[in-house]
Amino acid sequence: MYFSRFNNLLRYIFALAQQDFEDIRFGDELKWEDYKPSAPFGRMPFLEVDGERFGQNGSIARYLANAFDLAGATDLEKLKADGVVDCIQKDIFNKFLSYFFEKVDEKKAIIRKEVIETTLEFYKKIEEQISGENTFLKSGLSWADVVIYNFHTDIYADRFDAIDLTPTPKLELIIKNVAQNEHIQNWIAKRPSTSN
């Protein structure tokens, strides 16, 4: 499975909602090349519902979150969740991409510092937006919390210097709340281990 850690988001959402799904992983046995022509936009992941296929990771995540009551209680809460998800997946993640795609070592070292600074800067802004005690939204657990957890634990961690969460205690509570969720823990314990 290509870039497995980046694609944990959808599986966490399914796990959280205790919903069964067919987790089809491409690799040696199931060849991506055979499926690519019929995948929407020719990319993975894609979701198949009643025979229809839908692509785009972010949109699939939003659909599942709504289906499983993990999107927010009101339209304004959904807007708020969408906002923080975009902040992470676009504003912060774009810096990551510049780092990964940079080939020149000296430039890479500079961008590396910028990734850490950018992440810290946005963590502080996100902290001020948190409305719940250990959830991003006032109404409770949502996919926004999962996105935050997924970013911090799967995407950022191990690749960059650890971030001290003391200045952002509510954010730390959000991450712990998801990490300690029994459905998430069960999923992590039984999922296939992959190298990335």
Place this chain on the structure above:
Amino acid sequence: MADSKLYYFNTRGRAELIRLLYALKDVKFEDVRFDDTNKFEDFKPKTPFGSVPVLEVNGVFYAQSMAIARYVARELGLMGSSSLQTLKVDMIVDAITVDIFPLLKDIIWGATDEIKAAAKTKAGEVSKKTFTALENLVSGDYFLGSEVSLADIIIFTFAIEAMPVLGLAIDDYPKLAKIVAALQENENLKNYIANRPATPM
């Protein structure tokens, strides 16, 4: 729907999509544009993530252009009538905003001519693949059939603003071209476009 205030620069940029949604449905909103007396620098500390556009609803600020566009579209009945229709609209929006938009920046702001040219080639290739896929997703007059949605509006703005930059023609994709033509004839959009502030971008 609640009274909303949109804050952005006096440009089309990342706010125009949102303005077009309100225009299409002829729904009023306060269109705040920064200028010499009302400065972005003064507003910035109040924003959730330091960026605009920002939508103010009931005294609360909400950020991220696409999150706002989705919210406004939903309020205006432009996100389809079922969760699968919404997913279809969402993925079309992502195909443009996630797959293609980021590539446009290097075409315009690239540090060297080589970077700009390489970005243009890459964006052209991705756009061709994406548009071929989008052409197959049109279900009737519009993506969802007879009902207009955010997906159609984003194709409309992309065809006008971005395709010229990419050197691509919407007419190569007849069903998409038909959507753009229909929206170009829409009275509300025509009026709005004719009367909006003229800005370079």
